[in-house]
Amino acid sequence: MSDESGEADRVRDEGFDDFLDAIESGEGFYLECPEGHGSLPPRRVCPHCGATDLEHVALPETGEIETYTTVHVAAPEFADDAPYVTAVADFGAVRLTGQLRELDAGELDVGTEVTVGIGESETADERVLAFRPR
Numbered sequence: 001m002s003d004e005s006g007e008a009d010r011v012r013d014e015g016f017d018d019f020l021d022a023i024e025s026g027e028g029f030y031l032e033c034p035e036g037h038g039s040l041p042p043r044r045v046c047p048h049c050g051a052t053d054l055e056h057v058a059l060p061e062t063g064e065i066e067t068y069t070t071v072h073v074a075a076p077e078f079a080d081d082a083p084y085v086t087a088v089a090d091f092g093a094v095r096l097t098g099q100l101r102e103l104d105a106g107e108l109d110v111g112t113e114v115t116v117g118i119g120e121s122e123t124a125d126e127r128v129l130a131f132r133p134r
């Protein structure tokens with residue numbers, strides 16, 4: 001994995017980076033099949049029923065925290081971020097996993113409404129999904 005331009009040395013993960021770009025510009029979306037199953041890009045096939053006819057649907061502005069966990073000992077790429085809170089939020093047809101920003105676990109409950117945006121991992125300078133209080 002070398003990059004002769006000397007810029008980013010990581011490979012762009014097409015579908016997921018497109019998804020992060022969309023979230024970053026406030027145009028988050030998910031994929032919906034004709035049966036109404038939601039899934040997250042990148043996908044060509046509905047993971048629930050195998051339909052290949054997936055449409056882009058705008059992500060709701062807010063989701064509700066479903067579960068959360070404080071990470072004290074992180075994987076190497078997130079070591080400098082620890083401790084941080086990672087959460088799963090329910091955005092209706094889809095669930096997103098991200099890090100919590102501007103909120104501590106103590107201020108958080110199942111059902112807390114959050115918006116999703118982009119945060120940076122302090123360790124690897126990678127973009128991550130970040131939840132913020134509404």
Ligand SMILES: [Zn+2]
Pocket residue numbers: 033034035036037046047048049050051
């Ligand atoms: Zn489906």
